[in-house]
Amino acid sequence: MVTLAAEYLTQIEQNGYALVPGALDEELDLRPVDDEFNAILDRVAHELHRSGDISSDYAHLPFDQRLIRVAAESPTSIMEHFEISLAQPHELAMSGLNPDERKKRFRMNTGQATLNLLRSPRLMDILEPLIGGEIYCNPVQHTRIKLPVGISERLTPAQRATGLTDTTIWHQDGGVVLPEADRTFTVTVWVAMNDATEENGCLVYSKRSHRSGLSFHCPTTGTARPGLAGSIPEEWIDTDTAVPVPARRGDVLLHVPLTKHRSLANRTDGIRWSFDLRYHKTGEPTGRPLFPGFVARSRSHPETELRDANEWREQWQAAWNRLLEIEKPSFNRWNIDSSVC
Template sequence: MTGLSSEQVTRFREDGYLLIEDAFDADVLDGLQTELTERIDRWCELALSEGLLSDLLPDAPFDKRLALLSEQLENPGPLLAVVGGKLRTAGMFQILTHPDLLDIVESVIGPEILAHPQFNSRAKLPHQDASVVPWHQDLGYLEADAEETFMVNFWIPLVDATKENGCMEVISGSHRTPLIAHEPGMGPGGNFKGVDDDQLPPGDRVMCAVPRGGVVLIQHKTIHRSVPNVSDHIRWSLDLRYSDPRQPTGRDNVPGFIARSAEHPDEICHSVDQWQSIVAAGGAPSGT
């Protein structure tokens, strides 16, 4: 892919979201998937030695194994934690810096691109309320100084995302809504900040089913949620964000990294090791 067409850019700006079914070669996700499997293996081998697990289920498929392992555990939280959140790994870096994704971002905000510090890996297990995310704006999880920053947010499934396994649902045009007060303890599991139904703006509600190798783009004020996973398998997904490095990120305490730059090519981050060093140092590289 070589970026968005002018028609796609217009739709994204007008609707606040855009579905792209073939954004990049799905094989790009394989490295991260291998890393996730290795993390599960390491945790489970230790859990087996401590008597917490009875079977490592090494032959179970990727989209079912974590759920089956969780069923053996009295408290699956520590296992889920090793594959969730902000994984600063080689596989994640490969996805964040993939040219096809950066071309999409450049189509919208230009060639100065920061890989935003707020990103996540998520495993949405079947029939679990704890992973059902309520209506919210991503800006509701950032500092208010980022409200005017134009962000290009990617929702990327590692498996085909469907209504049955809990894909994203958006309210078309809701990106024009100013930041709404987000209340804590929302969602069926009470685990998230979110927006009450009586505060939702009018607009078509669109279920964003997308295959592996596809993406859903949203803006940081687009109101969206994930629906329950009523399938028999896990909905694995990533949340990635990009913005202009000259604008506030709403995450001043954690740095992102320069993924592309025409003005300052010497500041581009070229490796996962450099990314990790930037985070450890608390800022972007200079003259590297």
């Protein structure tokens, strides 16, 4: 059954989120990204093996098991190679590198298949009735590959530096950007690259939570990136409204900046792989001005759409060079020493 766009809009307005089953195409959207990720993992595994950092290139294993083995053995996070954004330089193990080596330390996935997914006509057709025909891809975007909890809990801070392999704690997407984006109507598109279940860490939404404004966000404690002001304490959440939302490969979930959400822990021995992408009208503030977004669809000026992954890469390399000049860039508005936390 095809659900009309109006129905997604109603669901988002009522609940703060909507599930779009079968949004993406296996051949056109998903398989090229699988191939690109396989090639990245292959390159990373060979490099690490050649430099003696891991004991095997694990080439005989399927993608998910190979990734788990390489991630667990590599002395630093391998997620930077798959990620579609940049970590802050001070969070990465870069001491001992001179300025030139730091520039070359730019690591990110800017592959053509991944860019094609971010501007997939299937996604644009879902978004156009919600935000119009001038669609901007916001640069706050992530590749998440959740490792089994038993493994990720044993990783060193350098191995888990990106936080992308861990369980996500309660937050609002509007809470992780600067106030300049408070009036931007951003739609988050969460893409399931494999089936996300309650066992392997699907998303959990607090239903209707988008109606009660922006919560204070506190430093994350315990696991992934201590000190980063990125989460809402669980005691502040009305957990009666919490609904786990499993999604099949190729489904997408939509939510808005004020929807409170988290993910469950991955209690399987495989991975849980997703992208989270954000879109709004072209020209509106992104909330992270240091990073480059791009025109994903333009009905009025199609020639302004970004189509070439080399151009995409150059824009991110320039952002990395800018980031290196700044001691501790501010990505959000919270004072992590606040007494409310």
